[in-house]
Structure formats: C-alpha cells, structure tokens
Amino acid sequence: MAKKRVSIKDIAKALGVSITTVSFIINGKAREQRISDEVILKVKNYIKEVGYKPSHVAQSLRLGKSKIIVFMAEDISNQFFSSIARFIEEKAYKNGYKIIYCSTDNDTEKAKELISTFQMRNVDGFIITPTPNIEESIQDLIKEEFPVVLFDRWLPKVDCSHVIVENRKSAFEGAQHLINKGCKNLAFVTVQSSQTQMVDRSSGFKEAARNADVTFTEFELKFHNLSEVGPYEELLDFFKSREEIDGVFFATNYLAFEGLQALDSLGREIPGHVKVVSFDDHYFFNLYKPKITAIEQPLELISEKLMETMLSHLDEFTVGYTPRKVVLSNTLNERESS
Amino acid sequence: MAKKRVSIKDIAKALGVSITTVSFIINGKAREQRISDEVILKVKNYIKEVGYKPSHVAQSLRLGKSKIIVFMAEDISNQFFSSIARFIEEKAYKNGYKIIYCSTDNDTEKAKELISTFQMRNVDGFIITPTPNIEESIQDLIKEEFPVVLFDRWLPKVDCSHVIVENRKSAFEGAQHLINKGCKNLAFVTVQSSQTQMVDRSSGFKEAARNADVTFTEFELKFHNLSEVGPYEELLDFFKSREEIDGVFFATNYLAFEGLQALDSLGREIPGHVKVVSFDDHYFFNLYKPKITAIEQPLELISEKLMETMLSHLDEFTVGYTPRKVVLSNTLNERESS
DNA sequence: TAATTTAGATAAAACCTTTTAGCATGCTGT
C-alpha cells in the first residue's frame, strides 16, 4: 500500500542505466550530453509510467535555491494585504516561485522572530512590510545576501529596495480636495505611528491645510491591531466635541469605516454637514451611501513592481546588492454626490 | 564579505569534535548520548558566537518532513478566505508549521496543476477548498498518504477529512426568518454551481419556502470568478422584472453586495419594501444602512478545526488515514431595524 | 585478574539531486 516515492536512483536501477543519465534526461540535457534516443525514450516512458516527480527538497539542497519567497504582511486578513498577496501569488507562480505568508501585526518582536525563523529555511527572498524598529533584522538579511524588498513603508536608515506610493502627495491632494469643496475646519484622523507612510500622509495633509485659509486638528488614536476591535468609541468622543469640523481626512480606510459609523451616530450628514476623504480605497466606499471619496493605491502595480524588483535581485549573481526604490502614484477617486 | 552560511560540519571542524556530537547537542540529545558538559558548553558557545542556524532544507531531506502545509483557497483576496488564512497561520506557526498559499479561482485545471506542483515539494499536508471535478487529484493525494483536509465544501465521492458548516440548516433558518417577518414572495439568489455548499444552501432555503405559504424563485447567475467584475447588471434586470419580491436570500455575501446596489438603484427600500438575508456575514453588513441580516460562519472555529484535523493526521504514524468530518454551526445575526 | 559495563565520543550511511571530470569504444585522417 504505502507506495514509496520513486527516486532517480530507483529509475536508474530499474532500467540499468546510471543516475547521471536519468538526471540529464529529466533536465532536458540529454541531447547536449549525447544520450541516445533509445535510452531517452526508455527513461521517459518509465518516468511517465511510474509517475516520477523530482524531490524539490533535494533540488533545493543541491542548488541552494528553494524557489520560495516569504511575504510578510502586517495582517494577511486585511483587504489591502490580501489583495497584494493575490497579485503577488500570480506573478510568483508564473515565475516558478511559491509564497509563504505570515503576519507581523506590526509587532517588532514577532517580526524579528519570523525573520529569524525564515533565515534558516533557505527561502530565496523576503517581501516585507517593516514594523517599527526592525532595522537591524533587515540589515542582517541584506548582509547575508538575502534579497529583500519592503513595501507600504520603508526604513530611512536602511539602504534597502522598496516599493511605496506617493503618500505625501496624495494626502496633499486629498486635503486640497476638501478645501476646494469649501471645508473650513479640517480634521486629520490617524493612528499614533512614526512609520513613513503615516508620517508622510500627515505631512501632506498639513501642508495643504497650512497653505489654505482653514483650521485643522490632528487626531491621533493610539495604535490598534488591525484585527482588534475598532476605535469607534474614541472617534465618537472626538467628533462629538468638535462640532465645527466640516472636513475629515482618514489616514486609512480602516479608520474611515469606524469614523463613518461615528459620524452617522452623531447625525452628521455626508457630504452636507461634513465631507470625507479616506486614504486607501475600498470596494465599500462605492457601496456606502453616500459614496465616499478615497485615494486608491495601485494594488496590481505595486505587486508587479514588488515581484519585478524581487526577481531582478534573484537574478543578480553578483555580490553587490543594488537597492531599487520604486514610488508609485495613487488615484483620487472623487465620489461626492454633486 | 559574502559570508558563507556555517554548517554543522564547519562547527565540528573548528572545534575538533565530530559532526555527530554537534548534531546531538543541537537537538538536545546531548544528555542522553552522554556528551560531557565541557563539550556541550564549548559547542553551544561557538554556535551562539557564529550564529549558526540549521538548514531546514537539509533537515527536510533527511527527515522527509518539510513542516510546510499548503493552503489552497478559492481566492486568498476574498475576505472569507483571507480571514481563515490568518487564523490558520497563527495555529500553524504555533505548531512549527509554515503555510504556503495559493488560489484556485475555482478552476479545476489550475487546481490540478497546483496539487501536482506541490506533490513534488515534500509539503506535509494540504488544506483545500475543492474545485468541481477535482476528485481524482484528491484521491491521488490520499493514496500517496498526504494528509488532506477539505473545507467550505466537500466531495461526496471521496472519503476525505473535511471541515464544513451547516449550510442546509442555516439556509433553512435564514429563509424562515424572512417568512417569519411576513415575506410572501421570496427569491433565492445564487450562482450556478453543483458544489455541496451551494446545493445545501439552496435546498435548505427551498425546504423552508415549500413548507410555508409563500411563492419563491431561484435566480442562478452564471459563475463569476470572485475577482471578476460583479453581476450587478444581471441582478438589476432580475429585480426589475420581479416587483413582487419582498424577501431575498443571497447565497453568498458577494452576491449580496451587488444585489444591495441593484435594489438601491431600483429604489426598493430595505426592510420596508424588501427584506434581505445573506449567507456569510461581513463587517459591512453592520456598517451598511440599514444593517443587513446575515448568517455568520464561525471563522476561527473553522480554522481551529482545520488545523486540529491536519495536526492529528500529521501525527498519525499509522498507515491508515481515518478521515474526520467536522460540521459546525453558524449564527444568524438578525439586524433588521425593528 | 578477567570479564563486563559505562562513559564519551565518532564513522558512515541515508535522504535525493546536480554536475564535473572522465572512461571506453569506434571512427577519421595521415
């Protein structure tokens, strides 16, 4: 019953040829190694007959390549990350790579552990959303010559490839949108974070606000795991105490979802009473009544660039790792009912 | 620069001890193998010093176990699957397993290819949402003694472990809910599919409808990939021609999202004009105005049972694979504004 | 004292590939 996996050795023995010969045939090097058609046919037929599949593990060991890439997201169940995961998967598989995923929860310790776990696993590369204070681990990976590509945010202190979007510029435009629509008292709702994507969004927003004839507040929620219960209560309190607010910029869609509920509870009408823009578009902004204006990140393009960068690093035989830094544009999807 | 990874052999050479000794120490078998404290200390210190990490690939080859499980979802970017992925990840990592994911798009050919690709990769097990007509491949896996656990749906023709939910019963209850609320003309919106989860939902709905004093229609959309553009237009046409419908049961949340938009466009008010129930709850049903009643699947429990079943199979040294079939209860979240 | 046990360690096989270097054999050209 327990059919043992057949190996190259078994084939060789059964057919009375050498292991080498079989290997050459399997790898399409038969011709160039001048194996006779007769033998080729015999081996190929036998392989088909017994359904031989080479052991990838043995290949990995021999070749030092596993054809596995790690995708370290903040939280794979978050729509943004799972969408990217989907695209990445497609592009990876097309190139013969498989993806192992994991979620950091933006927890530095967890991320460090994960990285260290994978270092021993002969994975070929890392695609990572860096957590705070992860610089050292990333630097380590690079020193050990692992290809690394960061995304969503980057680490100013580490010279590492990354694919990010124009956070600052888009936040500026989002704020400008509110201003153009006539908002006078803006709020920027964000989470407490010193990571680049958040800092950039904040600074973009503020620049637009400062340049205009408006007042603005920044409301910084303490950090919540994406998977935790939402900060609805906090937002409710905030909006309750700020009746004058007539334009809100949410720094992430997750904040927007909670914020919209809070605004709704308070009877603030959108876009009549208060106008809203969110960073990071979502299917539901289009479904919500009223539809919500949002800044859309180019998910597929991000994924494409991620894999492109990864593959280019994987192909570099050279010792030198030359980081590539990609910055992509977003789209402001205006959705106010006119 | 190019620091070569240090192997057990390097350690042995550097310290003038044998490979075996080092291996025993690394694997905590030093005591039982009577290695002296002196040597143990020397080796452990050296390991720490050079930052040795064992090669998992070599271990896999030697032990025939990779500590990798494949998670084959229909579409990892779909909220249902990505949520499960997240839970599975947690439970897998806790037990020393890593997860490789892939998406089938419910495409049989693609699924077959993926399965065949992974068979050669020495993965330890498969968690799969089976596509139509995949029976043979699954049977193959089982014959080759791979642990397999199906979920979301199962294959009546294959004796294989699975974790599913009470589709029939919950659909019955969902329909009953509409009936209790006074609906007289029901519609069951589904996609064309002969897979168990859809068939069961349909039959549950119909049973409730037949037992009651109501009329009902089943509207079967042709299959769409989850990632494709939605069937909004089709639903619009359907509802337009059926003004009498006052209760709709959507067989998946994805259909509900599109259907809600269609109903909205037609000015049908919920729950005044028409009442709605969806299978498979979603964050947004709670956010939508009005809130939408939905049947919630126990995502974490599903994941738990999946891993539990998988781990139990992985632990079975025996030749016989004894399938375990788990069926879990759902929750009807009633959300009509009273 | 001889026989046996124990402590402390190791050699070598096995897991499955890929690939380099090389071995016969027969043929060509001179």
Add this chain to the structure above:
DNA sequence: ACAGCATGCTAAAAGGTTTTATCTAAATTA
C-alpha cells in the same frame, strides 16, 4: 599504425542533516 576526436555513458562528489552502529578507554563487577 597511431594521434586525435566524437560518441555514449557513468563514477563520484557535494549539499547539510540525522541516526545507527561502533569504537576506545576507563571503571566496575565477579
């Protein structure tokens, strides 16, 4: 008749582990 070459194939090393069987020297037992 012999160097040189093409043909068709193979031995063996390497990649990094784990584990079984074994080995030596010292300690214990009879």
